[in-house]
Amino acid sequence: MLDATTRSGGTATVTPRTAATELAVATTAGPVAPTGLARVTRVLLSPWSRLSLLVALLASAATTVVLFRPQELLTDGWPPQLGGAAAALAYAVAYGLCTVAFVPRPLLNLAAGALFGSQVGLASALAGTVLGSGVAFCLGRVLGQEALRPLLRGKWLKAADGQLSRHGFRTMLAMRLFPGVPFAASNYCAAVSRMGLLPFLLATGLGSLPNTAAYVVAGARASTPTSPAFLIALACIALPGLAGAVVAWRKRHRLRGH
Secondary structure: OOOOEOOOOOOEOOOHHHHHHHHHHHHHOOOOOOOHHHHHHHHHOOHHHHHHHHHHHHHHHHHHHHHHOHHHHHHHOOOOOOOHHHHHHHHHHHHHHHHHOOOOHHHHHHHHHHHHOHHHHHHHHHHHHHHHHHHHHHHHHHHOHHHHHHHOOOHHHHHHHHHHHHOHHHHHHHHHHOOOOOHHHHHHHHHHOOOOHHHHHHHHHHHHHHHHHHHHHHHHOOOOOOOHHHHHHHHHHHHHHHHHHHHHHHHHHHHHHO
16 A cells, blocks of 8 residues: 655655545535525526516516507507508517407407508417417416426316317317417416427417407408498307307316216
8 A cells, every 4th residue: 555645755645545435425425505696596496486477577567558558559540650561560569468468359459450451450460469379378388387287286277288288289279269268368378288389379370360350350340330341250250259158168068077
């Protein structure tokens, strides 16, 4: 066995037994206690902190919308300095942000038709629908999913989560085609489930098209309420709602049977 120091230069020479002992001590010492900054970071990034941030963001957005009163678009019109494609694009962005802040989509769709007509209004409203649902989905997935998933214990909640997780596209498509579930609620329900973003956006765009078109045409033809286009639009608004109520009633009785 070698000495701890050599006689010639005094340089420390660790023996194999000493190295093994030091390695064992380092292994059994356990992790280093986190610093104050690490603890604060862990708390801020915890699931419930992120959920609290989501609630605060949504409450702030809803308060802002109440203060700015977007329903006045139906009476005051669009700002005159915006026109053409720029106005339609700006409206699509504003539409998306308003849906995140729980502004009812029928109001926004009617305003799109009244401001831009049937074709441009439909394109702007549909783009805003997909944008708003995508923003809400991402916010819910990043800030709320980890905290809310352990709370899915009720029979109805488990059934909805399983349906969205296993058959996300067709379930969301049906929810958009037959309006019965509020738009914002369906966005956050999908975010908490294991549904993917791309199927969610595709189902939202396709499923929202008929209902959005009906409201936009109704808004564009509101000045002529006896015209065939306006009456057809009203029928397209009423019939899916009635069909959605029937489907929901049947699903409710089926779940009760199980």
